[in-house]
Amino acid sequence: MPECGVSDALARGPPTRMKLTFLGAADTVTGSKHLVEMGGARVLLDCGLFQGYKTLRERNWAPLAVPPAQIDAVVLSHAHLDHCGWLPVLVRQGFKGPVYASAATRDLAEVLLLDSAHLQEEDARRANRGGWSRHAPALPLYGVADAKRAIARIGVAPAGRGVRVGDARIEFTPAGHLLGAMSVSVRANGRTLVFSGDLGRGDDLLMPAPGRVAQADVLLIESTYGNRCHPRDDVQAHLGEIVRATVRRGGSVLLPSFAVGRAQALLLVLQRLKAAGEIPADLPLFLDSPMASTATALYQRHRKLLRITPREAATLTDDVTLVAGPEASERLTRQRWPKVIISASGMATGGRVLHHLKALAPNPRNHIVFPGFQVGGTRGAALVGGAREVKIHGEYVAVKATVSHLEGFSGHADADGLMEWLRGFETPPERCFVVHGEPVAADTLRLRIQDELGWRVSVPEHGAALDL
Known part of the structure; x- marks a missing residue:
């Protein structure tokens, strides 16, 4: 059975509509998956693994609430597994579209996905030999063959240029945080949805500060460090x-x-x-x-x-x-x-x-x-x-x-860094959604955005589907 609200998002509407379905990283900091429907296209922003508590990891084994075959394209913000690590499962379950990423993200994702698959296969073998798994036999979530099929679908978005999916245009802005990491803008019919991805720090050891985005009608902002600031520590x-x-x-x-x-x-x-x-x-x-x-x-x-x-x-x-x-x-x-x-x-x-x-x-x-x-x-x-x-x-x-x-x-912008990035928008978005954070972090950032910027902002629930 689809989760509450998700089934309503499956019927394609006219090109002017925008729908947003939160399939991951909505009540936790992992499992990033946000389905955007606009411009006659159905685009999945990120395809990440759930990590951490067992109740979250078990979501990795559940079928996606939206049939993968009905997704037109996947866009990866960066290569960390909580943003790309579920891609082999998506492909195995029937996704046949392209996956878009920056060149560096594509290179890193290949390394990370193959390693993830190898570790899962090895952990399953070790559990079966040691007899400490409750499952007989213990199975990996996906294997190396699954990872290779997923990697084959990842194409490189040309630097400085967008890509088209249906009538929607996908554009990238460097986000700092990790080699190749990007914020993602989806534009169609005069409206723009922006997904921050994971934002880096202004004083990061390796990466430049995240680039600014000037305009969004709908904004998804990460909140990993939404309730705290990095220590002033050398x-x-x-x-x-x-x-x-x-x-x-x-x-x-x-x-x-x-x-x-x-x-x-x-x-x-x-x-x-x-x-x-x-x-x-x-x-x-x-x-x-x-x-x-x-x-x-x-x-x-x-x-x-x-x-x-x-x-x-x-x-x-x-x-x-x-x-x-x-x-x-x-x-x-x-x-x-x-x-x-x-x-x-x-x-x-x-x-x-x-x-x-x-x-x-x-x-x-x-x-x-x-x-x-x-x-x-x-x-x-x-x-x-x-x-x-x-x-x-x-x-x-x-x-x-x-x-x-x-x-x-940490490679993440802290709470003050997130607010500084948000102040770079020339006009307030119509809607702002706080994602990719533990509940306390997400809600603390929501309150700051509401109180300091006066924006219409909320923290979505896992599985929520919104017609915007």
């Missing part, structure tokens, strides 16, 4: 202090990191710390994530999109050991001398970082540093919240290492 100095203190007591630093964006920012800061003599020049640095290594090469290929110098981009991995196969990763977990390890995933939900957590968390000499936002329901959120044990691969692991949270590494 993250380079703070990380340097952590590394020096940990090395002095003979411990190692583990940095669970998103492989795309965060890992490259961490490499940049660690290189700067070494160059300034603020951490030992001979301190071993390891990047234990094949996807992060590949993504770093893509950042170097697309270095013109970055705010750092070409030289800094070229030297991100100088004197860094890129850990390749799983055997090398397992050997690294057995090494006892001080070192810094960057490993995925960033919220400790899967991947090689789990083996390092099992090895390092029980030792009080070590330090685990989470450099960025942690979605509720993840191991990262539990550890940052003070958990003294976490369940990994079916067993509980004691946490005696120091755990820190460096929010200053």
